[in-house]
Amino acid sequence: MKVALTGFRGTGKTSVGRILANSLGLPFFDTDALVEQLVGMPIPEIFRQHGEAGFRALEREVIASLWDVEGVISTGGGAVMDPANVADLRRHGRVYLLSAAPEIIVERIAGSNRPGLTDLSPAEEVRTLLAQRKKAYIGAADTCID
Structure with a gap:
């Protein structure tokens, strides 16, 4: 079983993911x-040195490596x-969108x-980013959870 949690920062992907993985007896992947382990530096430093495009390339590499895992993935x-x-997350798994009101985020x-x-x-x-990403978030999700 593979479960992928998507959503904006602050929607609970990591917290819910850890709880869900523990409840299901599955490994948890953040x-x-x-990405931080792969390059040996924190995300703020990755952004400073390589920009968002560099980070996204590393993120793509990490997600591609998880296409066939059994576990809970927080993206x-x-x-x-x-x-x-999206294709790698959906392959052999289900994608859940976690959402929250902008002011809560x-x-x-x-x-x-x-x-x-x-x-x-x-x-x-x-x-702004929620509005820009809304279509992608909903399009990637099998289920939406507020």
Whole structure:
């Protein structure tokens, strides 16, 4: 069984993923943590040195390596923007979209060391990116959970 959790930052993918994996007796895979392990540096440093495009290439590599695992996978917030990632997550598995209201997301990610992806304020960035990603999030998901 493979379960992939997608959604924006702060929607609970990692927390829910760990609980679900433990409940099902399956391994847990956090793609952001796996990217950090792959290159030996934290995500903010990856963004500083390689930009978002460099990070997304590493993320694609990690997700491709998980196409046939049994377990629970927590993805990065933008992973579903890449159709190759969606195909690898869906292969032999189910994809669940975790969502939350923008104001809840802003509250949950406040103080994070993760870099912003735009020059917008955190609240505007969340609203803008959610709108841009909505179609990809819903299109990738077998089930949506608020």
